[in-house]
Amino acid sequence: MSQDVPLNWYLIVAACVFVIGLFGVMTRRNPIAVLMSIELMLNASNLNILAFWRLGTPNPGEAPLTGVVFTALVIAVAAAEVAVGIALILVCYRVWKSADVDRYDSMLG
Amino acid sequence: MLLLMLVSAGMLVAGLWEILIFREFGPMRGVFVQIAGAAVLCAVGTVLARNLIHSALYLVAFFFLVACLFIMLEAEFLAVMQVLVFIGAVAILLMFGIMLTQDVQGDQVEAHSVLRRLPAAIVAIGLFVMLAVAVQQRPDFSKARTERAAPSVAARERVLNQMPQELGLDLMQRWCLPFELVGLLLTASLVGAVALAQPVGSLSAGSDGTPSPGSLTETPEHLSREVAGGTHSSSRPDLVSP
Secondary structure, eight states, rough: GGGGOOHHHHHHHHHHHHHHHHHHHHOSSSSHHHHHHHHHHHHHHHHHHHHHHHHHHOOTOTTHHOOOHHHHHHHHHHHHHHHHHHHHHHHHHHHHHHOOOOOOOOOOO | OOOHHHHHHHHHHHHHHHTTTTTGOOOOOOOOOHHHHHHHHHHOOOOOOHSSSHHHHHHHHHHHHHHHHHHHOOHHHHHHIIIIIIIIIIIIHHHHHHHHTTTOTTTTTTOOHHHHHHHHHHHHHHHHHHHHHHHOOOOOOOOHHHHHTTHHHHHHHHHHHGGHHHHHHHHTTTHHHHHHHHHHHHHHHHEEEEEHHSSSGGGOOSSOOOOTTTTTTHHHHHHHHHHHHHHHHHHHHSOOOO
């Protein structure tokens, strides 16, 4: 079924979403919006891994589920990252009374 | 609202495109174009929406569409996992974060200045062009290499129909160590998140106000106290509350 869609299309879509997430990380000022953009980039990488797993040419003798296991681990790491990120944002909000990454500048050189 | 209309218009255009251009390629490409186009539009909506709640809702739609793409890649188990983890947990956590920090909004005033966006747009478009060129020039494997990979491809096809079973066995046998490490990482990070997010004064352990040594909340409390002290003793007025 999925052999119908070429691998390059998935790669282009993943690159597109990754670039959009990068743009968001660079332009948004609210830390939660930055976190959302990071989620976009993580999902793009997941899509890439899975497309390579399903449609790419595997190494000879490779285990059949490598890409799926890799993606599952990335999803788990993403969940951990969001939990810690939200906690850090709340601490920053409490300290600086502001939800704006440009104001967190106590380490400004 | 405008972006929602944009998304539906995009779906419509993709559907027309499917009917007009992709008819001879088989049905899956048209479906792919529709799902992927909607996903990219939802990503754009996430990044551009001024209201953070709208951003989060676009993000939920994006997660769902990525799950659809996972299904197109025949990884149904991961699609379910994507919906459960990302929509069920991550998006809700982000909503909580938005609700807890909503009343001071730094993002609505200056975020849309051209000066801020132009360099970012240039960098992003440049990176996309680089990636697209790299994807287009991706070399094909040699014939012999493809033939040597044929047993692996066959094993992959066999596994597809019993994915959860095979995945569970694989996680317990071949990838046991990474699996356990990820479990440890999740536990540690969630405990750390809880410890970080405690209100500063609410958890002084000793009766005399000194935190007991070795307690879980010691480090973050000290940390936030230090940061808060540094903030308030700073001579820069813009660091204190606006």
